[in-house]
Amino acid sequence: MTSTEDFAAYIAGLPRILSGAAALFRDAEGRVLLVEPNYREGWALPGGTVESDDGETPRQGARRETLEEIGLDVEPGRLLAVDWVHGTAERPPLVAYLYDGGVLAEDDFKAIRLQEEELLSWRLVPREELTAHLPGALGRRVLAALDVLVSGSGTAELENGRRVG
Template identity: 80%
Template sequence: MSTADYATYIASLPRVIAGAAAVLRDAEGRVLLVEPNYREGWTLPGGTIEAQDGETPRQGAWRETVEEIGLDVRLGRLLAVDWSHGAGRPPIVAYLYDGGVLSDDDLKAIRLQEEELLSWRLVSRAELGEHLLGSLHGRVLAALDVLADGSGTAELENGVRVDR
């Protein structure tokens, strides 16, 4: 296959958006959520993976966490992967990593990226549905289940587990 044919083939392939985020908790098990200024609802610290620059999902989750809340956390294991369809955009594949338990000092050290975020808060599992829209709610619940029961990475489609 010539270089031009290969480039044409690659250009014809379907596209997906890839994102990654960290599930950060406090000692009480509440999840740290951030409020973006560019859309409705809350989310986890994270964002789009800069794959064109060679970034991996883990690196993207770490970079976005540092950029958005100013914390350099060591990410643990992969908790969940979700394939999520949406109107007017390609599918998103989202990776959630264990960001660990934040100390009181960590929480005091949070510095929001003001260009993108309005605020942050800690939210109990029971209240997540009031803050997280669409498939993100199911994605975070699955990640918390994996943390609680020690099972392997959860595979989801549109926020619903398909690996069970």
């Protein structure tokens, strides 16, 4: 084997993780924009898988997914949370990046155009109802990100939606 083949075999044997990115959009009242996927139960944030094999970064992925899913081309703001979500029997671990999408104006909401291949609807949800719509790690991740926005603190480091340290 050549050193190139050895390196390729080494890389092929390394652990794999998935990477996702989303944007946290709010209205003037602080409600969070959620989307309803048609491919699974429950609600989500605008976002999805980072196309890392194509050289996409998490920030670029959040922007692309927002444009694809709801038709808004918004440059993501600061990184609010990074969440390591442990793997399951069905999937490897996931690293989820959550960016500030900002406060949208009424005209922005009127301009939303859902990606019909993936989404059924959207809604604005107040903080106290978020975990009913976003159970598990995602709900905790969104609450941690909202806390970062309120406190002005740095990016939240999370594991399964819970703060580390």
